[in-house]
Amino acid sequence: MNTGPSDVLPAAGLYEVVHRRRDVRSQFTGEPVPGDVLARVLAAAHAAPSVGLSQPWDFVLVEDPGTRRAFHDHVRRERDAFAASLTGAEAERFARIKIDGVLESGLSVVVTYDAERGGPAVLGRHAIADTGLYSVCLAIQNLWLAATAEGLGVGWVSFYREPFVRRLLGIPDGVRPVAWLCLGPVTHTETVPDLERHGWRSRLPLETVVHREHW
Numbered sequence: 001m002n003t004g005p006s007d008v009l010p011a012a013g014l015y016e017v018v019h020r021r022r023d024v025r026s027q028f029t030g031e032p033v034p035g036d037v038l039a040r041v042l043a044a045a046h047a048a049p050s051v052g053l054s055q056p057w058d059f060v061l062v063e064d065p066g067t068r069r070a071f072h073d074h075v076r077r078e079r080d081a082f083a084a085s086l087t088g089a090e091a092e093r094f095a096r097i098k099i100d101g102v103l104e105s106g107l108s109v110v111v112t113y114d115a116e117r118g119g120p121a122v123l124g125r126h127a128i129a130d131t132g133l134y135s136v137c138l139a140i141q142n143l144w145l146a147a148t149a150e151g152l153g154v155g156w157v158s159f160y161r162e163p164f165v166r167r168l169l170g171i172p173d174g175v176r177p178v179a180w181l182c183l184g185p186v187t188h189t190e191t192v193p194d195l196e197r198h199g200w201r202s203r204l205p206l207e208t209v210v211h212r213e214h215w
C-alpha cells in the first residue's frame with residue numbers, strides 16, 4: 001500500500017521516544033521480556049534500511065546465566081584495562097561509572113554483521129565498505145527506539161574483544177559482533193545520560209555540530 005501526506009502520523013510520539021531513549025545500566029529489574037513484546041522489538045530492528053537491502057544483521061538472544069557471567073567477567077577485564085589508561089580526576093570519575101547491566105538484565109541481544117549477506121554485488125556498497133556496518137547500526141537504533149516505546153531499557157556494551165564474543169557464542173568466522181545489548185524491564189529511565197550525571201562528558205550544543213554550505 002502506498003502512503004501519502006494524508007496518512008502522516010503525529011510526530012510528537014516519535015520525538016518523545018527519541019528523547020526518552022537512554023542507555024541503561026543500573027535500572028534493570030531482571031524481569032523477563034514478554035515474548036510478544038520481544039517479537040515486536042525484533043521486527044522493528046529487522047525493518048531497518050540496509051545497503052542494497054542486504055539485511056546483514058543477525059540477533060543472538062542470550063538468556064543463559066553462565067554465558068552472561070562469562071561475558072561479564074570478560075567485560076570486567078576490559079574495564080580494568082581501560083581504567084589503567086586513565087589518571088587523576090578522570091580515573092576517579094570513571095571508577096564511579098557503571099558500564100554494563102549484563103547480569104542485572106535477564107536478556108542480552110547480540111547483533112552481528114555478515115558482510116557476505118546479499119553479496120558479492122551489494123548495491124551501493126562498492127565504494128564505501130562501511131555501509132554494511134552502518135546498516136547494522138540502524139537496526140540497532142530501531143531496536144533501541146522500539147524497546148524504549150515498549151517501556152524497556154537497552155544498554156549497549158562495547159567493552160569486549162570481538163574474538164572472545166565470537167568464540168563464546170559460536171559466531172561463524174567472517175561474521176562480526178557489532179553490539180552486545182542488555183534488554184529488559186526497568187524501574188525507571190533517567191532523563192539525563194549517566195555519563196553526563198557523572199561529569200564525564202556532556203551533549204554538545206546542536207549549533208556547534210551544524211555547518212552550512214561548507215564544513
Ligand SMILES: Cc1cc2nc3c(=O)[nH]c(=O)nc-3n(C[C@H](O)[C@H](O)[C@H](O)COP(=O)(O)O)c2cc1C
Nearest residue numbers: 021022023025098099100156157158159193194195
Ligand atoms: C557504539 C556504542 C557503544 C557503547 N558502549 C557502551 C559501553 O560499553 N558501556 C556503557 O555504559 N555505555 C555504552 N554506550 C552508551 C553511551 O555511553 C551513551 O549512549 C551515551 O553516554 C549517551 O547516553 P544516552 O544513550 O543515555 O543518551 C555505547 C553507545 C554506543 C552508541
